[in-house]
Amino acid sequence: MSGQAKQETPARGRPTRVEIAAQHRLRELLREYFLDLDAAAKDPRRRVAWCTSVGPCEILVAMGFATAFPENHGALLGVRRLSHRFIPYAVSAGYCAESCSYMNADIGAALAGQSPLRDSYGIDGPPRPDLLVYSTNQCREVQDWFSFFGRRHGVPVLGVRPPRQLGAVTAAHVAFVRGELLRLIEQIEAHFGLKLDMGRLEETVALSSRASALWREVLETARARPAPFSFWDGVIHMAPVILLRGSPAAVAYYELLLAEMRQRVREGVGAVPGERFRIYWEGMPVWPRIRELSEKFFELRAAVVASTYCNSWAFEPYAGGDPLEWMARTSIEIFINRDEPTKEAFLVELFERFGVDGVIFHNARTCPNNSNSRFGMPARLREQRGLPVLVIDGDLSDQRFFSTAQTLTNVEAFCEQLEQIQAGPQPRLPANPRAATAANVAGGPA
Ligand code: SF4
Numbered sequence: 491m492s493g494q495a496k497q498e499t500p501a502r503g504r505p506t507r508v509e510i511a512a513q514h515r516l517r518e519l520l521r522e523y524f525l526d527l528d529a530a531a532k533d534p535r536r537r538v539a540w541c542t543s544v545g546p547c548e549i550l551v552a553m554g555f556a557t558a559f560p561e562n563h564g565a566l567l568g569v570r571r572l573s574h575r576f577i578p579y580a581v582s583a584g585y586c587a588e589s590c591s592y593m594n595a596d597i598g599a600a601l602a603g604q605s606p607l608r609d610s611y612g613i614d615g616p617p618r619p620d621l622l623v624y625s626t627n628q629c630r631e632v633q634d635w636f637s638f639f640g641r642r643h644g645v646p647v648l649g650v651r652p653p654r655q656l657g658a659v660t661a662a663h664v665a666f667v668r669g670e671l672l673r674l675i676e677q678i679e680a681h682f683g684l685k686l687d688m689g690r691l692e693e694t695v696a697l698s699s700r701a702s703a704l705w706r707e708v709l710e711t712a713r714a715r716p717a718p719f720s721f722w723d724g725v726i727h728m729a730p731v732i733l734l735r736g737s738p739a740a741v742a743y744y745e746l747l748l749a750e751m752r753q754r755v756r757e758g759v760g761a762v763p764g765e766r767f768r769i770y771w772e773g774m775p776v777w778p779r780i781r782e783l784s785e786k787f788f789e790l791r792a793a794v795v796a797s798t799y800c801n802s803w804a805f806e807p808y809a810g811g812d813p814l815e816w817m818a819r820t821s822i823e824i825f826i827n828r829d830e831p832t833k834e835a836f837l838v839e840l841f842e843r844f845g846v847d848g849v850i851f852h853n854a855r856t857c858p859n860n861s862n863s864r865f866g867m868p869a870r871l872r873e874q875r876g877l878p879v880l881v882i883d884g885d886l887s888d889q890r891f892f893s894t895a896q897t898l899t900n901v902e903a904f905c906e907q908l909e910q911i912q913a914g915p916q917p918r919l920p921a922n923p924r925a926a927t928a929a930n931v932a933g934g935p936a
Pocket of ligand 1: 534561592629630632856857858859886
């Protein structure tokens, strides 16, 4: 990795952003991935499986399927601000407008016969699947989403339905999910006349775990001050740990990215030059407004140093042994599948480890599953930890549920609150974390 110039923080005016050099490799990698998916769908000798983002993709990879992840297409539709154009097609087909906007936008885009993959990579859209495999470890919506495409393409839809909202993960839970995975393998073998090679599955799981461990190390570099890496970088650079799980390419990519982040730490290069505040982001990204939000935080010199979302693919490492047991355990240990006390303990640990000054909860209108601000958690954490908390209302993909102006104003007011706290003793916090507007903001431990 070539050295980077020490970062300048101008006393006045806009700070200079230092681009992450690995992003050039990321672009190539994604191009190769999508072109290969397209080629696989057109090649009668190859098979394509769609999988949910924390589903059992290692089994599919080990059985030779090219794997596609519809949630990625949902996010892409959001980033390109296309979701609100396609969601009405899904609504016309009977899907509730307030159901998952990834699902509705993806179904709507298929009904409209359009995809941003055409502009990006010159391909028609997501590859035609031979098989769809979901896990309800994240939500039940994925089952209905995949069922739509199963009917549309006349292909099997197979699923794993683990126990949900777990506190402690027990051996009985793991054994149950392992059994579901074995049943899934048998169904795939029977339908396609295949035989899973367990040695190949072990190799795939080892690669998947290695990429995940490197990704976790990348995220950990943001404990440094200044943080070399922010949430806004994370939502881009996490693509390989989802799309290319189980591949040597994902491992190589995260080795490259980690080396660059460590170099940044050594040289004092921050994602936000002159970092003043360190923020935790809880919940989904607001994909259609990523640019505005990241620019506002940058301008305020607020680094979003950690997030639940980017940690969702930082699994516990595989230490050899039964790969199905590792898959079963990691699939139910994920944050979204845990109960409220376990989630709170996880968040508190991250707040402390990353030294955050404040927390932002994103209440995503169409994803109750990944919104943790609906049952008092922000107020409880604020009272327990004395950390300022802001809740913003929005959505992951449907921009109609997000007010950019109001949110940016609230973020500004929130950073003023953090500034007041840094300046000295403060009055009590406002009773409602949603009410952190410029007019009434107050800071300090309750
Ligand atoms: S977790 Fe939320 S965003 Fe993801 S598929 Fe389920 S409902 Fe949609």
